[in-house]
Amino acid sequence: MPGLSFTLPHWLYWVGLIVFPIVAMILSRRPQPKERRYSLPLAYMIAIAGGIIGLHRFYLKSLLGLVYIPIFLFILYANNQAHDARTVLSDYANQMRVAERTLTREESRVQEAQAGLADLQKAYDEAEEGSFGQKSAERRLQRAQDTISKGEARLTEARTAVAEIAPRRDEAAASRNFWRQAGGYAFYLILALVALDFVLIPGLVRRANAALPLTEEVSEAEAALAAAEKEEGLKQDSDYAENWIDRLSLFCGEFVSYWAVIAVFVYYYEVIARYVFNSPTNWAHEGMYLMFGMQYLIAGAYAMLTESHVRVDIFYAPLSKPRKAWVDLLTSVFFFIFAGTLLVTSWIFAMDAIAVPSGNSIVSDWARGQIGFGEMIGGLGLNQWTDPNIRWGEISFNEWEVPLWPMKWVMVIGAVLLILQGISKLSKDVREIARGN
Known part of the structure; x- marks a missing residue:
């Protein structure tokens, strides 16, 4: 039985995380055919x-x-x-x-x-x-x-x-x-x-x-589900967007949601490689583990916007909109304490990850305080990205040795998105209280 010895390059891992969601978002926005057809x-x-x-x-x-x-x-x-x-x-x-x-x-x-x-x-x-x-x-x-x-x-x-x-x-x-x-x-x-x-x-x-029928038949269950959704008036994601912060949260949430599709392909490859070719990978599990961690952080603002977080609303649900706004306004203090702490600790983790002296990266020298910011920017060149002897900060401990510092900086991005969404929610609560309906 032939074996597999493929190891996912680090650059392809990051390119896939960026390019695949963009392509998927473009394809999802294409007009869908009115009739169901099999696609070549x-x-x-x-x-x-x-x-x-x-x-x-x-x-x-x-x-x-x-x-x-x-x-x-x-x-x-x-x-x-x-x-x-x-x-x-x-x-x-x-x-x-x-x-x-x-x-x-x-x-x-x-x-x-x-x-x-x-x-x-x-x-x-x-x-x-x-x-x-x-x-x-x-x-x-x-x-x-x-x-x-x-x-x-x-x-x-x-x-x-x-x-x-x-x-x-x-x-x-x-x-x-x-x-x-x-x-x-x-x-x-x-x-x-x-x-x-x-x-x-x-x-x-x-x-x-x-062989497809001329008219597509809708089952009773599908018709009942569609009627129930119409009666409940379920909101689409776009209905939540009221400002640029909301639109940014929606975009980031949709972007990282397609990472789950990447996981399907990667784990499918891992299963085939392991059980068909007897060649288990040393990168599939770690790559997806880190990817889902980043997805969790980036999608936090989206979950907050669409109210997807789990909460106990025995007393909250019956309240009117202004009273809900007052409750949200008062409890937002605890939210900003949490989000601010997340941002500060994430920044510390990210800087520490960059500062790890695992290579002669000029960015690591800056993070350790050995050179100034201007000197670091001026010293950046193509060799900092292409020279195999240069490693940027912290890397994983297994054979794949993927850089970990980008994940730490994603924590910072997730914290910033969460704080921005908190500010958007705060402004909405203030407007709701001012209207007093």
Whole structure:
């Protein structure tokens, strides 16, 4: 079975976090077709992302997608068997190494002891009966004999182990190679089917669209849900925007929401790499863990604007709008204490992350107070971004070594957005109280 050794470059990680949401926001604002149609680009995208399990066939309502399922399951089974065989092989190989080291060590010891045994026996025989020299020679002779007897016992045990383990090791190696080849052939079969479907997808899309009914039927459940939403008068996100701060919070919230789609693709890749190619990544989990942390911080202002935060409103909900505004105005003191503390501590964390002397970055020198701000700006050049010997501040401790300082600065951005949204909410409460309706 082929393996994967791809490691996501740091620059691609950051470019993906910026470019993907922008593209997604542009596509989401395109006018939607009035009639439901199957899309050729979407079919190809599904084939690329999930073709190995036939998702593109299921999308186009083709039951031939079921052909992919048993092949894919066999790949998983073969990889599991190969993994078990590799574990057994590793255990036998360790036992063989121990036995071989024992043979090498004990053979030299036994040979050395046997070579000196005659001299020790002669020294014992020539020593005066009952003398100290005879007792000393006897002890040396006894140690040599013990070394020989124990060494021969260990040699016998080691030779037995080698004789027993060698065929088992070879059997485990053969089993591992068999299952690896079987999984590889099954994977190549799926690739061939996907390549064939890439040619057939345009025709499958036309056939699926031709099979669509002329008028789209709406189920009773969908009709009831639409009626309930209309009756409740649910607000759209755009209905919350009253000023530029609100629009900024909405934009940032929508921007980071598409990061969840990135996580779907990344974790899908991680699962395929781990269970199909036996090549788990060293970056997927950490990259998504850090991404969701940044998403949580940036989306705070959006959640505050759209009132998505969890709160206990047993007493708050029945109040009139002016009284709610008074409550919000009085409790905003605690909010600004929290948001201000978040901003200050985030700034400290961000500056400390930049100041870590992990490279000769001029920005790190500025953060440590070694140079002034003007000197830092004047010294910035392309080499500060392209020189592999320059590292900007704090990095992660695992093999991926992604820079952590951008995440710390996202904390600052999130705190600023939260404070701005708090100011917007404060101004709305003041206007509501002034109106007094």
